[in-house]
Amino acid sequence: MKKIYVLLLAAVMCSCVSAQTSIKLPAPAKDADMTLFKALQQRASVREFKTDEVPMQALSDLLWAAVGINREDGRLTAPTAMNTQEIRLFVCLGNGTYEYVAKDNVLNLASSKDLRQDVAAGQGNIGDAPVFLLIVADLDRYQRKGPRTATFGAIDCGYVSQNICLACEALGLSTVPRAMMDQETLKKELSLGEGQELLxxxxVGYRK
Ligand SMILES: Cc1cc2nc3c(=O)[nH]c(=O)nc-3n(C[C@H](O)[C@H](O)[C@H](O)COP(=O)(O)O)c2cc1C
Known part of the structure; x- marks a missing residue:
């Protein structure tokens, strides 16, 4: 009997660990009532957020809109130079920081730390937001690097950032694109090297 309890406990512990290391997202709805032109009309930077959680369904929809797969050949909602697909998207939540893996529709644990205040970097009340997305251009994914590689990375980051802005409007969420953040801490915690530009x-959250 004791052995069964031990085995059951081990099984429960294993499932807890895997739930933390990888979060399966609900399938993205890929739909919203708001038209593109209404979203364009409403898009505006918001810097005051409620602390209310963002539902996983809305997060899944947002990540798919940002840089999800929209064609059978694996191409993305955002264009990338030479289809390099070098943009990596990290999701900072209260229980850790995850990387979005579009092909599996999962979040993989990148750091078990809550890095949201390191992203907020003390700017006003922005740290109230329940979710922060980090856009990284992984320039090491380019087969050959040239004088314009970093520019391509920055341009591709811009497409993803704008997708996030518009999808937030469509989903009733708010956001602001920000360059301000504690680069040093974030790059260290997420094991980002010289080839990975945290841009x-x-x-992301509900407007206060
Ligand atoms: C590349 C870039 C960096 C930005 N960095 C910050 C920032 O660190 N903090 C901030 O509050 N807003 C930041 N913003 C938002 C701009 O201040 C904002 O877009 C601008 O004031 C225009 O306002 P709007 O977005 O409501 O049209 C940034 C925007 C861009 C495009």
Whole structure:
């Protein structure tokens, strides 16, 4: 009997660990009532957020809109130079920081730390936002680097950032693209090297 309890406990502990290391997202709805032109009309930077959680369904929809797969050949909602797909998206939540893996629709644990205040970097009340997205251009994914590689990375980051801005409007969420953040801490915690440019972050939540 004791052995069964031990085995059951081990099984429960294993499932807890895997739940933390990888979060399966609900399938993205890929739909919203708001038209693109209404979203364009409403898009505006918001810097005051309620602390209310963002539902996982809305997060899944937002991540798919940002840089999800929209074609059978694996191409993305955002264009990338030579289809390099070098943009990596990290999701900072209260229980850790995750990387969005579009092909599996999962969040993989990148750091078990809550890095949201490191992203907020003391700017006003932005740290109230329940979610922060980090956009990284992984320039090491380019087969050959040239004088314009970093520019391509920055341009591709911009498409993803704008997708996030518009999708937030469509989903009733708010955001602001931000260059301000504690680069040093974030790069260290997420094991980002010289080839990975941490370019922009987006607090995401409900407008206060
Ligand atoms: C590349 C870039 C960096 C930005 N960095 C910050 C920032 O660190 N903090 C901030 O509050 N807003 C930041 N913003 C938002 C701009 O201040 C904002 O877009 C601008 O004031 C225009 O306002 P709007 O977005 O409401 O049209 C940034 C925007 C861009 C495009």
């Amino acid at each position: 922009i972050n987006h607090p």
